[in-house]
Amino acid sequence: MTVAESAELRARRDEWTREVVRFTDIRLLVPSLVAWALLALTLTWSAGPRWVVTGVLVAVLLGARLLRRSARRLTLVVGVALLVQxxxxxxxxxxxxxxxxxLTSARAVVTLEATVTSDPVTLAARGSGEPVVMAKATAHRVDGRGRSTPAYAPISLRGDESLLKVKWHDEVRLRGRLAPPLPGYPELAVLRVSSHEVTKPAGAIARVAEHLRSGLRRAVDPTPADARGLLPGLVIGDTSRTPPDLTEAMQATGMTHLTAVSGSNIAVVGGMVLGLCVLVGVPRRWRPYVVALAILGFVVLARPEPSVVRAAAMGLIGLIGMSRSRRAAGLPVLAGAIVVVLVVDPWMSRSFGFALSALATLGLLLFTRPWGDAIAQRLPPRLAFMGPAIAIPVAAQAMCAPLIVVLQGSVSIVGIAANLVAAPLVAPATIAGVVAALVSVVADAPARLVGWLGAVPTLGIARTARVMADVPGGTLPWPDGAPGAVLLAGLTVLLLLMGRWLGRFALVKPLVAVLIVALTAAMTIPTRVVTWPPEGWRIAFCDVGQGDAAVVRTGPGRALVVDAGPEPSAVDGCLDSLGVEVVDAVVLTHFHADHVEGLPGVIGGREVAQVLVSPIAEPGYQVGEVTRWARAHGIPVSAVAAGDRLAFGDVTAEVWAPVRRIAAGSVPNNASIVLAVHVGEVDALLLGDVEREAAHDLVLRMRRDPQMSSAAAEFDVVKTPHHGSANLDPALMAAVRAPVAVISVGKDNDYGHPTAAHLAMLRSNGYAAYRTDQRGHIAVVERDGRLEVVTAK
Incomplete structure (x- = not known):
């Protein structure tokens, strides 16, 4: 490094030191954070306690005003808290x-007039196999029980595929039954729509936005599946076509923020427009207004939903800073943006997305410049410009990690590396996507060419997510909830405070530093990630998302497979990892998609002797699929029912259900094959998706059958039914209580599985619950006469 370069870095560091007091002006930031926390706490309270809090704030504010100068800071804190309250x-x-x-409390059938405020999205099919379409709306008028009254509240819509025809900002008349939402949600009601009509189509601006969005989707149609699904997500937050396995990979690597419209999207668009302004010679004083207009247009394109408004608010912080002569504007403007967003939409106070955006922005304001300069000083001169680029994802990750732990229950070790690799690819992909949407107005052919240009960096992002997700030990299990967040926050602060000392220590005693790092890695990175499958495994429960797939080892390289999950690649990968080459039988407990759609992944490339199915052949579509897949491979299909006995190598199993067709509830779920499995010293009960009616039938039969009752007391493992649904007879779980319960469930699923009631029931009966969404593959291992549970995460 030359003397001139050292002087330049020293000057930049001195400039930071001179500004640090002004930059860290927290006179408004602390009040905004206090007000935010108080609002989040009280927003779901009933009216009485909320008004009591408001009254207390008014009294404290009046008292502070009487004290005048000595209580100025208290006045500001209480005043901001009172405003948002x-x-x-x-x-x-x-x-x-x-x-x-x-009417919601009465679950009444009503007619509603409302404005649609989100694009309809299709949720995964369940129950009868029919998909459920969800949308959000704002109610204006409700007719029910002989009265017509105004309404001013957000609502959630649920309906069939006909609801996909409504567009964002359409005014609609809806008919259906109201139901209360889950506690803590901003919507006042859930309307299960039976019929609807559009009374007033969306306005011209909404139609233009929809035309641009459709143009972007057409532009990327010829590209590979990853680019076709991911590029609209990067640009406008549309993840409807993203492959499920890519979504899981991005979740594992902490990259899902890229597919939610965020401050980074706003910054990219603003930067592109600012560059054009410089290129065409727009006067400096007009540039902020031009950029602001472009950002407002992008908000319309991405739809002004709460997450987009939040992103625009955070992105505009940089715009305001650009128009000021001092960087010290950053923190006060962030604080002001937080207060404005909470006043406009108080429910943002309980939004994890808003919290992550605010924390990431705070991290960038506090740390990007000093960390960027420090990194640049240690890089070769030609690479010094990369200092801030490296500091940005590190600063954002450091600030957001404690909150991400609350959401994921794990720490992504590869998250920073994955985001560093992907960061340079985001801007060209986003710019290409925006340009493709604009060009599509003129013609589709050139828009597709631009779409291909955007697909190249997008495929790089997707490849990064997939490769990093497969890194052994890439995700570190961590205590979830508030304790885990506090622990990680404390460790982060400790690392920040001691970082410089640790760096000096590593330089002085490098060998000791290497040994400490190696010891820490050995203690924290689970050895199971490099020793999977565990030696002596008897039963493995595969992480196949929102579905079931269990593997019972019948001998070396052989297994009995119970259910196949919702898609082929997940179960195929699990069986490969377990070394299964021969399948003595595939038992499909019932014909719902989340149990049978993965069957091609089981039978492809393996020797499969037979497929055993439930005698209740419903729903017909999935029955036909299973039959076709098995016939194409020459595999016989036969039904089993209660009383049948199965024996394969080291495994014996008794079929406990179904006995008969149960018309109540979900017929296919209640027709699930229930298996009592014995392998080695392990006894397990696999309950399929039985609901309350079939579960109660099992309880009654155990009371009448001494053999079943005796077996129920010996189980070591119970695979709980229906992914942790609350629709279950608690008496069954009490009757078959075992040391271990396994819940096969998908991460961030649309059904709220496993439910709080299901988990509470397991705890009350003394089960140790293991979940595939948190632990990955789960294996029951027999070692030296003892049983252990080993997980892949």
């Missing part, structure tokens, strides 16, 4: 107008 009370008052709240 009043906004929250006002929101509740609007929601209480009319009869909507009472």
């Amino acid at each position: 009043v906004a929250g009370n006002g929101q509740h008052a609007l929601r209480g107008v009319g009869d909507l709240d009472d």
Whole structure:
């Protein structure tokens, strides 16, 4: 490094030191954070306690005013808290107008007039196998129980595929039954739509936006599946076509923020427009206004939903800073943006997305410059410009990690590396996507060419996610909830405070530093990730997402497979990892998609002797699929029912259900094959997806059958039914209680599985619950006469 370069870096560091006091002006930041926390705490309270809090704030504010100068800081804190608290009370008052709240409590059938505020999305099929379409709307009027009253509240819509025809900002008339939402959600009601009509199509701006969005989707149609699904997500947050396995890979690597419209999207668009302004010679004083206009247009394109408004608010912080002469504007502007967003939409106070955006922005404001300069000083001169680029994802990850632990229950070790690799690819992909959407207005052919240009960096992002997701030990299990967040936050602060000392220590005593790092890695990285499958495994429960797939070892390289999950690649990968080459039988407990759609992944490339199915052949479509797949490989299909006995190598199994067709509830779920499996010293009960009716039938039969009752007391493992659904007879789980319960469930699924009631029931009966969404593959291992549970995460 030359003397001139050293002087330049020293000057930049001195400039930072001179500005640090002004830059860290927290006079408004602390009040905004206190107000935010108080609003998040009280927003779901009933009216009485909320108004008590408001009254206390008013009294404290009046008292602080009497003290005048000595209580200026307290006045500011209480004043901001009172402002957002009043906004929250006002929101509740609007929601209480009319009869909507009472009709929701009564689960009444009503007619609603509303404005659609989101694009309809299709949720995974369940129950009868028919998909469920969800959308959000704002209610304006409700007719029910002989009265017509106004309404001012957000609602959630559920319906069949006909609901896909409505567009964002359409005014609609809906008919259906109301139901209360889950506690803590911003929607006042859930409407199960039976019929609907569009009374007023969306306006010209919404139609233009939809035309541009459709143009972007057409532009990427010829590209590979990863680019076709991911590029619209990067540009406008549309993840409807993203492959499920790519979504899982991005979750594992902490990259899902890329497919949610965020401040980074706003920054990319703003930077592109600013560059054009410089290129065409727009006067400096007009540039912020041109960039602001472009950002507003992008918000319309991406739809002004809460997450997009949040991103625009955070992105505009940089715009305001650009128009000021001092970088010290950053923190006050961030604080002001937080307060404005909470006043406009108090429910943002309980949004994890808003919290992550605010924390990431705070990290960038506090750390990007000093860390970037420090990194640049240690890089070769020609690479010094990369200092800030490296510092940005590190700063954002450091600030957001404690909150991400609350959401994921794990720490992504490869998250920073994955985001560093992907970061340079995001801007060209986003710019190409925006340009493709604009060009599509003129013609599709050139738009497709631009779409291919955007597909190249997008495929790089997808490849990064997939490769990093497969890194052994890439995800470190961590205590979830508040304790895990506090622990990680404490460790992060400790590392920040001691980082410089640790660096000096590593330089002075490198060998000791290497030994400490190696010891820490050995203690924290699970050895099971490099020793999977564990020696002596008897039963493995595969992580196949929102579905079931269990593997019972019948001998070396051989297994009995119970269910195949929702898609072939997941179960195929699990069987490969277990070394299964021969399948003595595939038992499909029932014909729902989340149990049978993965069958081609089991029978492809393996020797499969037979497929055993439930005698209740419903739903017909999946029955036909299973039959075709098995016939194509010459595999016989036969039904089994209660009383049948199976024996394969080291495994014996008794079929406990079904006995008969149960018409109540879900017929296919209640027709699930229930297997009592014995392998080695392990006894397991696999309950399929039985619901309350079939579960109660099992309880009654155990009471009548001493052999079943005796076997129920000996189980070591129970695979709980229906992915942790609350639709279950607790008496069954009490009757078959075992040391270990396994819940086969998909991460961030749309059904809220496993439910709080299901988990509470397991705890009350003394089960140790293991979940595939948190632990990955789960194996029951027999070692030296003892049973152990080993997980892949």
